[in-house]
Amino acid sequence: MQLAVRSISKVYGPEKGLFPVSFDVKVGEVVAIVGHNGAGKSTLLKMLSNWIQPDYGDITINGLNLKNRQAVVKIIGFVPEVPNLFDFFSVGYNLKLFALLFGAPLSRVDQILEEFNLLSFKKAKVRTLSKGLRQRVSIGRSLIADPAFLLLDEPTSGLDVDMTREVYRMMIQMHKVGRTILFTTHRPEEIKNLATRILAFSKGVLMFDGTPADYFQTPLYKNSSPQL
Amino acid sequence: MKNIFILLFHDFAFAIKSKSIYLVFFIPLFVFASEYLLDQSKTEPEKxxxxxxxxxxxxxxxxxxxxxxxxxxxxxxxxxxxxxxxxxxxxxxxxxxxxxxxxxxxxxxxxxxxxxxxxxxxxxxxxxxxxxxEKNNPSWISEIKSLREGGLRSLTLTTWILMLVLLVGFIILPAQVAEEKEKKLILALLQTPINEKQWLISKILFGILLSLASIILLMFLSRFNPKNALASFAFLALGSYCFSAAGIFLGLLCRHQASARTLGFIFYLPLLLPSALSDFSKKLTVIAPFLPSYQFFSPLHDLFFAETSLTAMIFPMTYLMVLGSVLLGFSYLLMQKRWLMNA
Incomplete structure (x- = not known):
């Protein structure tokens, strides 16, 4: 299964947004999308997840255009930076609602909860959970329909060390079972530990597409902020 | 269809959890208690x-x-x-x-x-x-007939119903829709096989059912049975459709729950008061027919107390149906502008 991005762009203003970009992602790759704030990382991810529509260009998965939402909705799972869960309800309810909407068996809910060590929080209200736990629930929910592609927007943003490690463990686990992962990040250790490929953006333009090892040798990385 | 019902049940669960549903059911109870107290004071005393x-x-x-x-x-x-x-x-x-x-x-x-x-x-x-x-002849006036029959309870019933329908349409629905938009919950739902039309249908059904449920409770507590129940509920559903569509549109226009509540309230009182008070003021009788709420309020009153048939209400029915459908169409267009949802 291959993701093909062809000349997509979304312009909000001069030097703001994402300028025409094309690339392919093969099955099993873990792609880190990096760049400064406002570089276009989240815009790209939101276009891939159908949250926003590109001004121009096409995105296809195995020839299926992303505009045909119904055809691709079970193929792509998206985890936004801020988990968009139903706060009033329990963890179990959140997962069950999406299982029903996807037509997935309800046994999938317990399977996900077990997989992500969330069984003990099944009846806990989402609003009572820490940010890290919410993020785990959000990742779990995105996997309800067993999608081949998983998109994560800064999955460890604002998490403490333990929760960050837990998210890394989950991402590695998902990669092992053959899922293709694209994620945005600001953290060099995430790129080193998780990514098999880097897409680096600057001011909405794709500046680098290659392996992490090559990326860390480029002036793009060396001239970037101390964090990157 | 299955997904619409799942969302509909979810909407009711959401309204219960956020406690907004209690507001709708509190009003019939409050009306019942108030009317009970009014009856004690005997507005039409026998002695x-x-x-x-x-x-x-x-x-x-x-x-x-x-x-x-x-x-x-x-x-x-x-x-x-x-x-x-x-x-x-x-x-x-x-x-x-x-x-x-x-x-x-x-x-x-x-x-x-x-x-x-x-x-x-x-x-x-x-x-x-x-x-x-003075051993005079009988009074010149043998009988007094009024256009509006019934006591205070009957006269105020349509006002309470209008209040409930507008409350669901302009306070509860905009707040719920805006909250789903603010927390990007609509986008989460649209990541599933749900599409915009299904989401809108479930919200409209939620608005109509919530309005009807509260009206039935109000009628039950007021011991009021409309003579033409089928026509009455068909008209009530049509009115709820129109104002629920307006509420969804308002909710989608707002970025935050708080702004949706404010905007909803700005529409709520001007729609409620002129229509409800139109019987008491010549000026309001002139102004009120321009309001959609009057096209719901006045025919409903006639339907309940003057036993008018639905066929005599073609204009208000068409008006409410067209207005509701236009607003629903605009809501659909807003939902397709995903950047608005993402703002």
Whole structure:
């Protein structure tokens, strides 16, 4: 299964947004999308997840255009930076609602909860959970329909060390079972530990597409902020 | 279809969890309690209570007639005018009769409000007593027929119903939709096989069912049975459709729940008051027909109390249907502008 991005762009203003970009992602790759704030990382991810529509260009998965939402909705799972869960309800309810909407068996809910060590929080209200736990629930929910592609927007943003490690463990686990992962990040250790490929953006333009090892040798990385 | 019902159940669960549903069901209970208290005060009294100020009463024939009309009136003696006024303020009597000094054939009457039902009943009583005393012919007016039948409970029922439908449409739905938009929950739902049309249909159904459920509760507590129940509920559903569509549109226009509540309230009162008060003001009767709420309120009143059929309501029905559908269409267009949802 291959993701093909062809000349997509979304312009909000001069030097703001994402300028025409094309690339392919093969099955099993873990792609880190990096760049400064406002570089276009989240815009790209939101276009891939159908949250926003590109001004121009096409995105296809195995020839299926992303505009045909119904055809691709079970193929792509998206985890936004801020988990968009139903706060009033329990963890179990959140997962069950999406299982029903996807037509997935309800046994999938317990399977996900077990997989992500969330069984003990099944009846806990989402609003009572820490940010890290919410993020785990959000990742779990995105996997309800067993999608081949998983998109994560800064999955460890604002998490403490333990929760960050837990998210890394989950991402590695998902990669092992053959899922293709694209994620945005600001953290060099995430790129080193998780990514098999880097897409680096600057001011909405794709500046680098290659392996992490090559990326860390480029002036793009060396001239970037101390964090990157 | 299955997904629409899942979302509909979810919407009800959401309204229960966010406690907004209690607001809708509180109003019928509040109305019931208020009407119960109003009934205790007997807005159309069977036996009038009239205070007579003894020091001034003298031997007027009017007082003698009052004493003799024991079945129709209960006489309470007051020492002076101040005590009589206090008795009226306490709702212990409906009127105070003051004599003149020196005694004459005419008396003064003190009432709480000149235009109240009690004052009218008191004047009718004195008129009847005067005719009996003077052995005159029967009154020129043999019967009074009113356009608006029923007591206070019936007269206010349509106002309460309008209030409920507007509450669901302009307060509850915009807040719920805006919250789903603010927390990007709509986007989460649109990551599933749900599409925009299904989401809108479930929200409209939620608005209609919530309005109808609260109206049924109100009718049950008020012991009101519409004579043409099918036509009445069809019209109620149509009105709920129109105002729910307006609420969804408002909710999608707002970025935050708080702004949706404010905007909803800005529409709520101007739609409620002119229509509900149109019977009491000539100016409002001219203005109110331009409001969509009046196209719901006035035909509903006729449907309940004048037994008008639905066929006589083609214009308001078409008006509500077209307005609701146009607003729903705009909501669909807004949902397709995903950047608005993502803002």
């Amino acid at each position: 009038l209570k009239i205070a007579v100020v003894t020091t001034e009463s003298g031997s007027s024939p009017i007082f003698q007639m009052l004493q003799e009309a024991g079945k129709k009136v209960e006489i309470i003696v007051a020492k002076n005018e101040a005590e009589g006024r206090q008795l009226i303020s306490d709702h212990s009597v409906q009127a105070v009769v003051l004599g003149t000094n020196p005694p004459s054939k005419q008396l003064s009457l003190i009432v709480l409000r000149r235009d109240s039902v009690e004052t009218l009943a008191t004047l009718q009583l004195f008129s009847a007593l005067q005719r009996i005393h």
